[in-house]
Amino acid sequence: METNKSRLVMQSVQGKIHSPSALHLYRVNRDGVAEVLPATGGITYNVKIGDSCMQWIGDHIEPGVSIRNETKGENDALMLLSCIGNEAKVITGDAKGAKGYVTGMHGGIDHVLLYFKDEDLDKMAINDTILVKAYGQGLKIAGHEDVTCMNIDPVLFENLGIKESKEGVLEVPVVTEIPAYLMGSGIGSTTAFSGDYDIMTGDLEANKQFGIDKLRFGDLVMLRDCDNTYGRQYLKGSVSIGVVVHSDCIKSGHGPGVTVIMSSKTSKIKGVLNKDSNIANYLNIK
Structure with missing residues (x-):
């Protein structure tokens, strides 16, 4: 790309x-x-x-x-x-x-x-x-003006192994997909170019169903129906990719924090499951 x-x-x-x-x-x-x-x-x-x-x-x-x-x-x-x-x-x-x-x-x-x-x-x-x-804010992908990139170093971005399908969809390796109804604290923020928002973990069954109980610091996750191109909101069909940055929490509406690195209001991003999709691997952190 x-x-x-x-x-x-x-x-x-x-x-x-x-x-x-x-x-x-x-x-x-x-x-x-x-x-x-x-x-x-x-x-x-x-x-x-x-x-x-x-x-x-x-x-x-x-x-x-x-x-x-x-x-x-x-x-x-x-x-x-x-x-x-x-x-x-x-x-x-x-x-x-x-x-x-x-x-x-x-x-x-x-x-x-x-x-x-x-x-x-x-x-x-x-x-x-x-x-x-x-270094990284303002990153854009040629031919993908409907995909907003943010919060990621361009060299790390290149190391993620993102591929473009024949249909023009960006295929990004992620450890799991999270539905919009599990996204909590941080919803409604005016921008996703700073900070994070949380996956809610109060439902133990959902934690197991979506692999939240196995998440690690640095994991890449796909947020389905989550629009982060400007602020943070629910939008059916939108897709965001983020990195887990802080731990689970004890408070209602909180959980592991996700800093978003890519977002599209349309389904121009696809998550491809890969258990090794963690920034520790892409940065060669031992």
Whole structure:
């Protein structure tokens, strides 16, 4: 496929490792029970891209490193311009010079999520500054003007192995398909070019039926009848492709977060089931 990759701008954005915060001591689960749990932020040492996102005793757990910028406009740019697969580099602290990748953007808390090797994580500390080479917003596929791309590094995009059928449909490898009625928190957002929205996991039967119980951080999923070309909405026949970026949640209307990378108002995208469709494999993360 031909894209406009050579015309896209690569630009620096940066943030600091953001400490976990506890504005409320308890989190109330979908059964009305208050729980004390780890949640967003910081350096999460033992939760990684490629791991199950469903097994953890926590809420909205973010794998690896979570960064943000405390100046709102600058953090908005960090969230908007960062793309999954972008190179990230530590520029202060004991891990200075270490390189990793953007693995997702988490709306609400407004964190950009990053992968780094274990030996680099051990050298990092809260408030270390990390620079991201933001590259990818504005990506377009020649001959597919009805497909909107977003939030993905062009090099990673090329590595996904997307094929074009004789009918002109883009065939994208995904681990499962999710129906629109299971998409929850984040519906109605004005743009899908920043952040994520959640697969609801309150129905255990649906979790098994659609393979949600087996999802991993970094998995590619197809969202059926989900339009993300501008904001997030239900639209019959539309298709979106996204990446799982944070863990399952205990709250009603929440679950694994999905950052969208492609969307079409028509069925010009098709999901092709492939259990290995995970960004860890495409980025050669071990």
